[in-house]
Structures are given as C-alpha cells and as structure tokens.
Amino acid sequence: MSERKTGKAGEIRSYLIGYGLALLLTCAAFAAIRWQSFAATTTLAVLFALALAQVIVHFRFFLHIRLSRSSRDDLQLILFSALIVALMVSGTLVILFNLRQRMM
Template identity: 30%
Template sequence: MNEGAHHAPDAPHGSLREYLIGFFLSVVLTAIPFWLVMARPLAPGPTAVLIVAFAVVQIIVHMVYFLHMNARSEGGWTMIALIFTLIVVAIALAGSMWVMHHLDTNMMPMPHEVSRQP
C-alpha cells in the first residue's frame, strides 16, 4: 500500500521523539495533580485551581504533540476552528454560570424569610 494514500503530502507527521516527549509530559501532568489530591499538601481551593491549570496545559500538550495542531497545519484552518470552538464554549459556560447565578439570587428564599414561615 502506498504511504501517500493515507496522508496528505504536507500533513505533519510526528517523530518518535515528539511522541515520547508528549507521552512524558502527559504522564507528569497527570501525576502531579494525582499527588496533589492524594497527599493534600494544599487547601482544597488552591488544589482545585492547580488541577484545572494542569488540565489546560495537558490539553495543549495533546493538541501539539499528538494532534499536530499548529498555525501552519492545513493552512491555519485547524487553528481557526479551534479558536471558534473555544469562543463558543466560553460563551456557553459564561451564559450558563450567569443564568445559574441569577436563578440562585432571585429564586431562593432569603434566610430571614425562612425563619418567619410557620
């Protein structure tokens, strides 16, 4: 079977070195949050923030080392699609949080109203 039949000639191909770097980074970026949860060296708030930060970095590592996403791949269209997706997700998350906040603020009884009820 022809090698060119599976991939476009200008498609990025990862080398073994790149895959090993990506794998090593993925393992480290998984092991550190695991240790943070198991050893509990920090309070829950900072631990949660660090876990989210490590998750974001791991997403970037996977996109770069395993999906080979960069500004040059496919004429930049994959990066444009990624940016559009991130914007849509951010709008959906922000809107959901806004709606939930306003539901909580406007629909839950106030503490002094609860104590007056028989």
C-alpha cells in the first residue's frame, strides 16, 4: 500500500514540477516581449530558446518521454509532433504571405 502512495505522490510531484516550469517559461516569454531590453533579433532568439525549453518540459514531465530509454513509440511521437508543428507553421506563413500579397 505504501508503494502505491509513494508512486502516486511521486507522479503528482512530477506533474507539479512540470506545471511550475511551464508556467515559469511562459511568464519569461511574456516578460521578454513586454520589457524589450534586447534587440529584436536577440528577443526572437530568446523566444525560440524558451519555446524549445517548453517543449522539452512538456515531453519530460507530461508525456513522460525520457532520454534514457529509446523506444520506437516515443520516437514516432516526437516525429509526428514535429511534423504537425511544421505543417501548422508553414500553413500559417503561406496564408499570411498570401494576404500580404493581396493587400499590396
């Protein structure tokens, strides 16, 4: 019985740490935009780094994908997620450039 409680407590602790880190990274991204203390390209690089860190936090704490084990399912999940993100970003850019072209 104590093993089950310890496992559940550890899992809840892991979720709370992940939530705290995700909240901290989100606040840092908003702060980087709100208080612009760097050049625009540096701010963009900081945002990309914070976004990458956020993805790693979500993979580690919420999806339970760890670097120690190399499972085929985990690799497929990461590749599929990257594909979906790439499709969304490229589709958004196509739409925005098309709208810009039509407005000029």
